[in-house]
Amino acid sequence: MRTSHVFSFLIALAGVAFVPAAGAALKVLACEPEWGALVQELAGDRASVYVATTAMQDPHRIQAKPSLIASARSADLVVCTGAELEIGWLPVLLRQSGNAAVQAGQPGNFEAAAYVNKLEVPTRLDRADGDVHAAGNPHIQTDPRNFVPVADALSARLAAVDSANAAFYQSRHADFAKRWAAAIERWQTQAAPLRGAPVVVQHKAFPYLQQWLGLTEIATLEPKPGVEPSTGSLTEVLGQLQQKPAKMILRAAYNDGRSSEWLAERTKLPIVVLPFTVGGSEKARDLFSLFDDTVARLLAAQK
Amino acid sequence: MSYRFARAWLLAALALGLDAARAQQAADTTPPPSSGAPAGGTSSASSFNPALSLILSGTYANLSRDPDNYRINGFVASGDIGPGPRGFSLGESELGFAANIDPYFYGAANISITPDNEADVEEAFVQTTSLGRGVTVKFGRFFSGIGYLNEQHAHTWDFVDSPLAYQAFLGTQLNDDGIQVRWLAPTRLFLEFGGEVGRGRNFPGSDRNKNGIGAGSIFAHAGGDWGDSSSWRAGLSYLQTSPQDRTDDTTNLAGDAVTNAFSGKSRLWVADFVWKWAPNGNPSRQNFKLQTEYFSRRESGTLTYDTTGAAATDSYSSRQSGGYVQAVYQFAPRWRTGVRYDRLDSGSVDLASNAAFLAQVNARPSRVTWMADYNSSEFSRIRLQLASDRAREGKADNQVFVQYQMSLGAHGAHNF
Numbered sequence: 001m002r003t004s005h006v007f008s009f010l011i012a013l014a015g016v017a018f019v020p021a022a023g024a025a026l027k028v029l030a031c032e033p034e035w036g037a038l039v040q041e042l043a044g045d046r047a048s049v050y051v052a053t054t055a056m057q058d059p060h061r062i063q064a065k066p067s068l069i070a071s072a073r074s075a076d077l078v079v080c081t082g083a084e085l086e087i088g089w090l091p092v093l094l095r096q097s098g099n100a101a102v103q104a105g106q107p108g109n110f111e112a113a114a115y116v117n118k119l120e121v122p123t124r125l126d127r128a129d130g131d132v133h134a135a136g137n138p139h140i141q142t143d144p145r146n147f148v149p150v151a152d153a154l155s156a157r158l159a160a161v162d163s164a165n166a167a168f169y170q171s172r173h174a175d176f177a178k179r180w181a182a183a184i185e186r187w188q189t190q191a192a193p194l195r196g197a198p199v200v201v202q203h204k205a206f207p208y209l210q211q212w213l214g215l216t217e218i219a220t221l222e223p224k225p226g227v228e229p230s231t232g233s234l235t236e237v238l239g240q241l242q243q244k245p246a247k248m249i250l251r252a253a254y255n256d257g258r259s260s261e262w263l264a265e266r267t268k269l270p271i272v273v274l275p276f277t278v279g280g281s282e283k284a285r286d287l288f289s290l291f292d293d294t295v296a297r298l299l300a301a302q303k
Numbered sequence: 304m305s306y307r308f309a310r311a312w313l314l315a316a317l318a319l320g321l322d323a324a325r326a327q328q329a330a331d332t333t334p335p336p337s338s339g340a341p342a343g344g345t346s347s348a349s350s351f352n353p354a355l356s357l358i359l360s361g362t363y364a365n366l367s368r369d370p371d372n373y374r375i376n377g378f379v380a381s382g383d384i385g386p387g388p389r390g391f392s393l394g395e396s397e398l399g400f401a402a403n404i405d406p407y408f409y410g411a412a413n414i415s416i417t418p419d420n421e422a423d424v425e426e427a428f429v430q431t432t433s434l435g436r437g438v439t440v441k442f443g444r445f446f447s448g449i450g451y452l453n454e455q456h457a458h459t460w461d462f463v464d465s466p467l468a469y470q471a472f473l474g475t476q477l478n479d480d481g482i483q484v485r486w487l488a489p490t491r492l493f494l495e496f497g498g499e500v501g502r503g504r505n506f507p508g509s510d511r512n513k514n515g516i517g518a519g520s521i522f523a524h525a526g527g528d529w530g531d532s533s534s535w536r537a538g539l540s541y542l543q544t545s546p547q548d549r550t551d552d553t554t555n556l557a558g559d560a561v562t563n564a565f566s567g568k569s570r571l572w573v574a575d576f577v578w579k580w581a582p583n584g585n586p587s588r589q590n591f592k593l594q595t596e597y598f599s600r601r602e603s604g605t606l607t608y609d610t611t612g613a614a615a616t617d618s619y620s621s622r623q624s625g626g627y628v629q630a631v632y633q634f635a636p637r638w639r640t641g642v643r644y645d646r647l648d649s650g651s652v653d654l655a656s657n658a659a660f661l662a663q664v665n666a667r668p669s670r671v672t673w674m675a676d677y678n679s680s681e682f683s684r685i686r687l688q689l690a691s692d693r694a695r696e697g698k699a700d701n702q703v704f705v706q707y708q709m710s711l712g713a714h715g716a717h718n719f
Contacts, residue, residue, distance in 0.1 A: 054531055056583035063579070063586075065534040065719045066493030066526025073437050073487045084714070088681075092716040095409060098487045100435035105406065127682060127711075227680060228587075228636040256588050256636075 026162045029071050029102070031080035031090065032059055033278040034141040035112060035154075037287045039079060041176045042155050046165050050075070055280035056254050059085055060131065060226065064092035072097035075108070077161050079154065082111025083118060085138035110157050115149040116140045119207045130224025141277060143208035144184050144291050151176060183288055188213075191295050194302055198244070200237065200269070202229075202251035202260055205276065213298070218244050221251075221259050229259040241267055248301040252276035270301040353402035353410075354713035358458045360394035361707055362387060368700040375471045375694045377649025377666030378623065379551040379565070381506045382474030386464055386692065386702055393418040394706070397425070397458060399715065407433045413456065425456075425478060437487035447477040448485070448497050449520050449540035450596055451575035459717055461592070462674055463688045463704045466627035467645035471668075472571055472598045474506035477542070479518055493526035493536070507569040507600070508544030518544040526719070533580040536719060540573040548607075555609070555660045562611060563661075565619060567604010573597070577719070590633045597626035608657045617657050623650040625668075637678050645670040647694075668694040682710045 025048040030036035036051035050071045053059055059081070062068075072078065072093045080086050094103055101108035118136030125134055140146045155173035159166035195214035199206075202221045210217055219240050223233040241263075249260045249271045260271045274294055275284035283293040364370075366389050373385030395418075401411035412427040428443030446454045452469060453476055465475050481501025488494035503517025504510040511517055520543070526536035548564040555561050574597045581590035599622075606619035625647030633639040649666040670693060676686035685707050692700040 054584065056531070057585045058587050061585070061587055063534075063719050064716065065528070065579070066524070066536050067528045067534060069487065069495075069719075070491060070493040070527070074489045087714050088716050090716070092718060095430065095432065096439070096485075096487070098434065098437035098439045098485065100433040103406075103432050104403070127680075131680070254583075254585055 026158070026165075027074050027076045029068075029075040029078045031078070031086050032141070033280075034287065034290070035079040035081070037278040037290075038147065038151060038154060039158075041287060042151060042169060042172050043158055043165075044168075044172060046162070046168060047158070055275060055277045055284075058254050060088065062086070062089045064089045064096065068093050069096045072102060073099050075099065075102050077108050077110060077157070078102040079110045079112065081113050081138050081140065083113035083135040083138035083140075084133040085113075107157065107160050110154060112146075112150045112154070113138055113140055115153045116146045119211065120204065130222075131226030137204060137207050139205045139276075140208055142206050142274075142294075143212040144180070144187065144287075145212060146208060147180060147287065148177070151180070179288075183291065187291050187295050191298065194298055197248070197298075197302060198246040200241065200246045200249045200263065202249070202255045205252050205255075206250055206274070209274075209294070215298075218246050221249075221263065228256075231262075234259055234262055237263060238266055241269075248272050248298075250274060253280035272297050272301045274298075351402075353400040354715075356397075356399040356401075356710060356712040356715050358395075358397035358399075358456075359707075359709040359711065360396065360458060361392065362394050362463060363391050363705040364389055365703040366700060367702070368695065368698070373695065375467060375647065375668050376696050377652075377664040377668065378471045378647065379549075380553070381471060384470040384475055386690075386700070386704075394708075395423075395457060397456065399713075401713070401715075403432065404429065407431065437489060439485045439487075440482065441485075442482040444478055444480045445483065447479060447499055447501075447520060447542070448483060448522050449477065449542050449571075450573040450598075451536070451538060451577055451594065452596065453477055454718060458708050458710065461594075461629065461631045461639075461641050462643055462672055463686065463706050466596070466629075466643070467647055467668060467670055467694055468596065468598045468625040468627055471623075471625060471647055472507065472573075472600055477505060479503065479505060479508075481516075481518070491527075493524070495524040497522050497524075503544045503546070506549070507542070507546060507571060507602075509546040509549040511547050518542065531584045532582060533578060534584075534719075535576070535578045537577075538573075538575045540575075542569075542571040542573070544569045548610075550610070553661070556662055561609040561660075564607045564610050565602070565604060566607075567602060567619070569600065569602045571598060571600045579719075586633065588633075588636055592631045593628075594630075595626065595628040597624070599624040606654065606657055608660050613660070615657060615660070617655040619652075619654060619657070621650065621652040623652075624648050629672075638675070639678070640675040641673070643670075643672040643674075645672070666696070670694060684708045 025046055028039050028047045028049045030039060030049055030051045032053055033051050033055055036049045039047055039049050052068050053062055080090060103109060121136035122132050151173060155169050158169045191213045196216060198216045198218045200219045201217055204220055204225050219237045221229045221237060246269060249264055249269050251260050251273055253273055253276050264271050274297060275281035275290055278284055278286060278290050281293050284290040364387060366386055370385050370388060395415040398414045404410045409430045409432050413425040415423045415425050417423060424444060426445050428441050428445040430441040431439055448454055469475055479501035481499055483497060483499040485495060485497040498521045500516045501518045508518045520541060522538060522540035524536060524538040528534045545568055547566045551563045576595050578593045601622050603620040605616050607614055607616040627643060627645040629641060629643035631639055631641035646669045649664055654661055670690055672690040674686055674688040676684050678684045688704040690702040692702055
């Protein structure tokens with residue numbers, strides 16, 4: 001091929017690649033399923049959402065794999081938890097995406113945790129304390145009240161990134177906010193018997209849930225955040241529980257079941273596998289059914 | 304690079320302070336909301352320090368053959384290769400700095416400090432973040448994008464040493480001073496194309512006093528997922544360098560030590576493939592990684608035999624190849640084990656009239672390696688590695704390594 005042919009081929013290729021299809025939906029890359037579901041609530045069919053992780057994956061431990069880089073490349077908006085939850089993979093994803101719109105600090109980069117009061121903000125940063133997050137505990141999606149400020153901000157962000165549909169996003173948001181407030185009322189009424197229930201958790205994944213429903217965390221299976229429990233550390237927890245009995249053991253769907261089963265066998269405590277996010281159980285298909293199922297599972301174990 | 308240089312870097316690192324994690328946080332989060340989250344960040348000038356990371360590593364090696372005469376049979380010397388010294392030795396300590404420079408550029412430097420108190424600039428580059436349309440430009444000194452393992456820092460390798468093919472064809476790892484352009488296609492399938500031009504100062508090139516370009520490469524990568532549990536990446540790369548008087552210390556037919564020099568063109572093709580698997584894509588408990596690369600090199604030009612003596616120059620051409628395949632399996636939360644097989648083919652070498660002085664070697668160097676490592680957290684690793692290395696002529700070199708690798712400071716995000 002002569003050089004001029006190569007150039008015209010490249011220009012033609014570029015033309016095909018860069019012309020956006022008319023009326024194309026806003027492309028959103030959601031780091032975790034809960035934010036994908038929230039975008040769906042707020043944007044409906046005006047957004048096409050690619051969710052980077054599933055409920056069976058540990059969001060701390062994802063790799064910047066090719067499929068994710070490819071989806072970051074084309075995204076108009078990236079919606080993530082932030083608070084360092086994705087620190088091991090998102091920075092690489094964004095840097096390799098060649099997508100200016102979604103870099104940190106751009107309107108196309110949305111971090112939900114920035115709009116929520118975070119719990120367990122460490123007063124000292126030392127890796128001797130395990131995989132601690134300087135910004136506080138990042139698992140904010142286990143308290144439905146946290147979705148209120150996040151939805152406010154995300155709705156405004158959707159409108160900013162895709163101003164043509166601003167009015168549409170606004171009306172979807174108003175509708176969602178109303179239904180969400182009613183649902184929170186309902187869940188709180190249902191979950192009233194759980195107040196004060198002592199629980200054991202596998203990973204420090206539920207401080208927001210505990211704060212919301214008034215559960216009392218009396219032990220953690222992981223000796224330090226992110227460190228897998230060993231028989232020694234489990235025996236210690238067992239001793240602790242003989243002093244101070246608990247009602248149930250909580251773990252997220254993605255956690256390995258072995259250590260909680262080990263403890264359950266010896267304490268006869270029920271294990272509650274919480275969906276943790278959308279898709280984490282058969283019933284948790286969207287944000288509403290996520291909390292329906294979470295509350296139902298906790299109540300079932302309480303009996 | 305001198306000891307003074309190393310010291311200057313260390314002092315600079317200390318002066319910057321060690322609250323790099325906080326700096327990273329400040330750089331990564333959007334401004335806190337008016338609702339007043341209790342922000343953990345400080346507002347001092349040091350908040351803008353780059354993220355700082357330090358890798359500490361060291362090895363104990365027991366080698367049945369003398370590492371000082373290490374050589375890959377049938378291949379020209381490619382630099383500082385081999386299993387390293389016997390006994391206890393400090394590995395390369397690596398100091399890394401990285402931060403966004405402004406809304407348009409990201410910058411990073413990796414300084415490796417060798418056990419003999421020398422500092423080596425492995426990488427020092429600037430990368431664009433704002434060009435958009437899938438285009439990223441990198442310039443400075445950086446690990447070339449060719450192959451799979453080439454871009455990965457030593458502390459992320461799954462074995463103590465690099466594959467024989469990397470040692471024979473790239474002198475362990477290719478970093479060059481130059482400029483790289485990458486374009487990511489706007490497709491569902493990961494499709495990336497890149498090209499680099501550079502100084503060509505390292506093997507297979509040689510440093511030259513020349514305007515213009517000493518090395519050029521192009522590469523293409525494709526990748527994606529197979530279901531939730533596995534993902535893959537495949538690549539094809541081509542590197543062309545034009546070494547001048549690239550020296551090779553060897554022995555002639557009479558058994559005397561001589562130095563030869565090659566000038567001409569060196570063309571290298573690399574094909575790579577990686578497949579990673581974890582149940583439901585959750586690698587915490589169990590995961591598996593299969594990785595393989597194949598190299599093929601053609602060199603043509605002139606060879607000067609015995610530069611300080613006979614200095615006989617005639618044409619030279621060679622066609623050589625090799626590769627490796629390795630598999631690493633994490634079978635329990637903290638434990639991994641892996642095997643690797645290396646094999647090279649010295650192929651055909653045409654020495655023309657210099658065949659009167661130099662042997663025509665027909666060799667198939669190979670190596671079998673096994674390793675197991677224990678990771679008490681994602682920041683620390685202790686590894687045992689056994690290898691039977693048949694890179695040299697004669698008996699196998701039986702190697703035992705114990706290695707530690709520790710990572711301090713900022714939580715570096717790794718490539719796939």
